[in-house]
Amino acid sequence: MTMNAQGRPTAAFAGESAGGEETVTGNRGLRIEEPLIFEQDSPGMTGVDLPAVPDAPLRLGTVRPRGRIGLPGLAEPQVVRHYTRLSQKNYAIDTGLYPLGSCTMKHNPRLNEKMARLPGFADLHPLQPQATVQGALELMDTLAHWLKTLTGMPAVTLAPAAGAHGEMCGMMAIRAALEHRGEGGRTRVLVPESAHGTNPATAAALGFTVDPVPGAPDGRVDAAALKAKLGSDVAGIMLTNPNTCGLFERDIRSIADAVHEAGAYFYCDGANFNAIVGRVRPADLGIDAMHINLHKTFSTPHGGGGPGSGPVVFSESLAPFVPVPFVVHGPDGLRLVEHAGGPDAGTAFGRMKAFHGQMGMFVRALAYILSHGADGLWQASGDAVLNANYVMARLGDVMTPSFDGPCMHECLFDDRFLKGTGVTTLDIAKALIDEGFHPMTMYFPLVVHGALLIEPTETESRAGLDQFVDTLRALAERARAGDAAAWFQAAPRLTPRRRLDETTAARKPVLRWKEGEGRAGP
Amino acid sequence: MRYLPLTEADRRAMLDAIGVRSVDDLFRDVPDAARRSGPVEGLPDHMGELEVERALGAMAAKNVPAGSVPSFLGGGAYRHHIPAAVDHLIQRGEFLTAYTPYQPEISQGTLQVLFEFQTQVALLTGMDVANASMYDGATACAEAVMMANRLTRRRKAILSGGLHPHYRDTTTTDARFIGFETVVLPPAPTGGEDIAALVDDGTACVVVQNPDVFGHVRDYTELADLCRARGALLIVVVTEAVSLGLLTPPGDMGADIVAAEGQSLGNPTGFGGPYVGLFAVKDKYVRQMPGRLCGQTVDADGRRGFVLTLSTREQHIRREKATSNICTNSGLCALAFSIHLSLLGEDGFRHLARLNHARAVRLADRLAGVPGVAVLNDAFFNEFTVRLTKPAAAVVDTLAGRGVLAGVPVSRLFAGEHEDLLLVAATETTTDSDMDALANGLAEVLR
Ligand SMILES: Cc1ncc(COP(=O)(O)O)c(C=O)c1O
Secondary structure, three states, X not given: OOEOOOOOEOHHHHHHHHHHOOXXXXXXOOEOOOOOHHHHOOOOOOOOOOOOOXXXXXXXXXXXXXXXXXXXXXXXXXXXXXXXXXXXXXXXXXXXXXXXXXXXXOOOOHHHHHHHOOHHHHOOOOOOOHHHEHHHHHHHHHHHHHHHHHHOOOEEEXXXXXXXXXXHHHHHXXXXXXXXXXXXXXXXXXXXXXXXXXXXXXXXXXXXXXXEEOEOOOOXXXXXXXXXXOOOOEEEEEEEOOOOXXXXXXXXXXXXXXXXXXXXXXXXXXXXXXXXXXXXXHHHHOOOEEEOOOOOOOOOOOOOOXXXXXXXXXXXXXXXXXXXXXXXXXXXXXXXXXXXXXXXXOOOOOEOOOOOOOHHHHHHHHHHHHHHHHHHXXXXXXXXXXXXXXXXXXXXXXXXXXXXXXXXXXXXXXXXHHOOOOOOHHHHHHHXXXXXXXXXXXXXXXXXXXXXXXXXXXXXXXXXXXXXXXXXXXXXXXHHHOOOHHHHHOOOOOOOOOOEOHHHHHHOOOOOOOOOOXXXXX | OOOOOOOHHHHHHHHHHHOOOOHHHHOOOOOHHHEOOOOOOOOOEOOOHHHHHHHHHHHHHOEOOHHHOOEOOOOOOOOXXXXXXXXXXXXXXXXXXXXXXXOHHHEHHHHHHHHHHHHHHHXXXXXXXXXXXXXXXXXXXXXXXXXXXXXXXXOEEXXXXXXXXXXXXXXXXXXXXXXXXXXXXXXXXXXXXXXXXXXXXXXXXXXXXOOOOOOEOOOOHHHHHHHHHHOOEXXXXXXXXXXXXXXXXXXXXXXXXXXXXXXXXXXXXXXXXXXXXXXXXXXXXXXXXXOOOEEEEEEOOOOEEEEEOOHHHOHHHHHHHOOOOOOOOOHHHHHHHHHHHHHHHHHHHHHHHHHHHHHHHHHHHHHHOOOOEEEOOOOEOOEEEEEEOOOHHHHHHHHXXXXXXXXXXXXXXXXXXXXXXXXXXXXXXXXXXXXXXXHHHHHHHHO
């Protein structure tokens, strides 16, 4: 049990003692302990009835049919219950505010799910004759038109499977364009220190040297430092805008000009496009390539870690290098160009993945886009920015905003307000969990100490924001009142599991269940 | 707008609380030249649900769903029956609308699913460990090659001619820009290739596929031994996960890394995506793996729980030193895979694999009797190659006009090569009358 300094049980005490009460099963009412599926094996059982297999010889050549695999057998009701119970151990947008900065956890409309499941989309094979998939190509073409128009860019590839994959695609196009110009020797890529980890990881994977650019005191990239680093060996810059501090890069036009003057390209990480979609066209900022996370800006669900989709828009100078496949208009309707190096593929640089991109995500994103229309997207980005500024305004006196002035779709705080309290950013996050909220993004971006990055999105109501803000205010005040470190460190108390031992998990990795090893822990 | 809960009064009050006059004031950091005064022109305004359904429904109606006609398409994407419970469960909002499980205390559902998924993939492939998914089989293949480069400190990959051309091209695209060598063997639709002769001291890895893209089932045990002797890694690609219910798994043949496509379980063919890449390795290579890993641990009360682990390999911690730049992967598709496999269970999965094989054997025998058709495979799983007396693409187009999706012309995958070859797949969804339709159609068109 936890006491505060006065020896008085803290508010969580009640919860903790309730949690401590033994039950026969270990369950706590609606909170049910669910074993691994492998621990529920009923040998021989199956949840799928299939017709008998005719007794004919196998035609496997010299390859032997395999022996026992080790999968558990369960009937359908057990399987449905297993996954339903597991689902109930998850926080989700459907259950509450999910202010995970940079991740854009906005409402996922169910219409999008319904549309993606139309047999005319879901039940298409990627290699059907193209005459039988004209509607699918039309959908891709329509989405491409929206993305090009909203960004003002002349070309787009829909192929990349997520944001990081889009970064890879954009940087490959830059490399291809440089090689085409005979300047493949440009090896340096400038990446601000505030960048998301995927930016340096992408540049390094492609063999570029990552040259970090410091930030300025106002939370933007240090434009002077950036310009000073430009040179004939620089391939490009990777700049996020709005940036990971939730701020618009005011000097972006002059940065773009300087980059182009130096013969380099401007890659923009468009993960935060949701802040400006329908209001600012990246083409007007001088960008050469930018990925758009359909799973952020256009609300395709994150699904517990994907799938995503990361189309990349390109400027005139990079457009010729767009990878295959892409849709073209021909005499017999729409047609996919599928082979780089083929007669109609021009200087396409290659291929990013199998088939034609994340079609299921295209359908969802287009359903979202059509639902909003140009006017609704304008309103959505406006509300996203309004919500974030409202949260920042209401927390500014008890927490420490990292930078002055308005933010875009997310607001950044650092942990100065916790100084001397013994309470950390992590502790605040875990305490929020007990209050029924998903925490904000913690410790990212790296440019401020103990970052707390809050992105409410436009799909939260004012009442919902007020409740979140009031909770955070109370927690901040509690932390600052003193002697609260132990209480915070014990959070969360009311969750299916309390803080987990990540050190042991990494030191002695157990990455799978193994037969006969039994279960660890009670 | 139905997704935006703020009222005009809310907006007013919030602007007051912030201390600005309008939302536009909040955008004051945007350069004037780029700041628009109203919505982007030339695009339609918002629509209600009904109108969106009409617009997208009209596009969907222009397509021929593979399930509405006899279909024999494979070539890396396979149409299987997905039990109703799968789609129901993945649409639970707690799964569908959660993010990557960064806060384990409130993500034990997703995390336990991932732990179970990793275990299932390891069991299916016969490997020690698997990760929490990749984008698809092709990107998994390319990542496997890059992992082999890191492990061996060599920079040459030998790609079998039996490797799916999209996997090949994804890998060679990476090779071009990342800077490693690839030796690509020509397609060998009728049989073996002498890949072993090419493996030398500079070879990081050999990439083969089973069944290969022409449907041939192969035993790579000897090749694995040879690779080991030369210090090269063997990467086995699988594009039809159901085959793992019948064939000796890659792990038992001595594979070092398995890169596979998991679409066949739980996921519709969906015009090519999203799918789920499976990635499995031997224990000793774990720390060079790309992607997320879920591990078991205990919580503050000593109870078993799960967390994302070994993240010092990943971009958010390691930045430019990460093993891969992957972040978002295929979580929900992995869940669908996992649920489908859980429903099947040991017996059901093996049964499904045998059924697929039996349907394909029957189809091969049926087509072998059609004049103008020659079956090239002796050994196959649920897909094989036939040689036609006419160009396959034209035959496929003609039959599509008659309501039969006859298969994948090899020239579609191999940019115009092998125009007389057709890939034909059968699964548990293929009926006898489907087979009749194909056999009769081919007989007519080839006459
Ligand atoms: C700023 C930023 N860039 C890139 C990414 C990577 O996108 P994805 O996860 O879709 O690969 C993210 C996602 O978290 C991000 O927030």
